[in-house]
Structure formats: C-alpha cells, structure tokens
Amino acid sequence: MPEAPDAATAWQWLLERRPNTRGYLTDELVEIVHAAHAEPRLRALYPFPSHGGLHFLRGLPGEVRPGERLPHVLYGPPPYTVYSSDFTELGEVATAEEAVALLVAHLPPEPRQPRPRQH
Template identity: 40%
Template sequence: MTTTEDSVQSAKVVAAAWTGLLKLGDSLIDSAMLRAAYAEPRLRELFPKVSHGALYFSRCIQYPRTKDVGTLLRRAGGGFMIHRQSDGTILGEPETVEEAVTLIVANLPDGCGPAIDGTADDL
C-alpha cells in the first residue's frame, strides 16, 4: 500500500469507529461527550475508544495504541476530568464538555495528526 492508501484506510477505520460509538446512545458513555468530541475536527481524526464511561483517543488504529492524548471522563460530582494515561497527568477538571474538549485539543502531542495505520511503536 502507498502512504496515500494507508491514510485513506486509516481514515475509514477511524470513521467507522466513530459511527459505531455515536450509535450507542447513552448505553456505555454520555452521548454528549461523544458528540462534543466528534464536533472537534482534530479529535474526529483520532481513533476513539470507550471504556468504563471514559472516552479515549489514539493516534494509531492498531494495538498497542497511543496513550498520550487526554482521556475524557465525567466526574461523579459534576463536570469532567482530563487525564493523560502516558504520564498520569491530570490536565484539568473543566465544568463543561466543551471546555473539556478544548483542553484535550490544547494538549495534543506535537505533530499530532490523523490516526495512522500502525501501532504506537510506529510513531
């Protein structure tokens, strides 16, 4: 495959992952979190994953995935927390989902672009 074909394939995998998550409704995660993240073009091009009510983003579509993009979690008492798994840093605890998305984007790793067809080791 050429680099262009790889990019197109990665974009298709990412789009399918987002489509699947957006169809979930509120069964696994607050759908407002998904919609707000999807509305942000820089996050929409990353591979999304949901686990235990949290929204994770990866810069690659294969395992092992990256852990250097902020994770979006809802706080029990209200508001949100943004946590980066790679180093355990709490990036902030914004009150609104829009502020949370803005915080994730502001803390994207240098050179962060669309998810690649590869693993974290390939970046």
C-alpha cells in the same frame, strides 16, 4: 466486542450507539462523544471508550506503541476530568465542550511524516 476497522467507523458507531459495540450502553458517554466529534483534531483520531474514559488513539486498538498515549477525559455526569498522556490531571471542567478544548490544547503535535527522498 467488535472493534471498528477505522476511526470514521468508530465515531459512527459511538454516535449511533450501535448495539454490542464498546460504550453503546453508557448514557454518560453521549455528551462527551458529541462534543469530541465536533472537534476536527479529535475526529481524526480513533475514539476508544475504556475504563470510564474516552481515550484517543492515532491508530487502531492494539497498534498503539509505547509513548504514543494521548490525553483523555473521564465521562460521566459533569464535572469532567481531563488527564494528560501520563495520567496527570489537567483540570476539571463543567461542560463537555470545555473538556474537549482542554484535551485539544494538550494534544501533542502530529508525528512528522518522513520526507520522500529526491534523486
């Protein structure tokens, strides 16, 4: 399956259920994708459905370095189970919106960008 070239395109493909892309046949993914897309911090990440979960990446698939895992949510009929970056269960919630709130509450801070050197 083709991977989207950037996060914005990946979100667009998920939202429109573009044929032959990751997750397009999975009806259970729709509700959690819409809830996650409504959250700016998650919308800035690359959404990556895989192995029954909606994962989030800071870069493109294949570019993620060890130690850069983020929380994810298992999709399917409610309740939704949210896991930390180390696969510890964070909780089980009744709605997609609650799952997104739990995900966001456990996102690590954005990586710090190096400051430009002043001469």
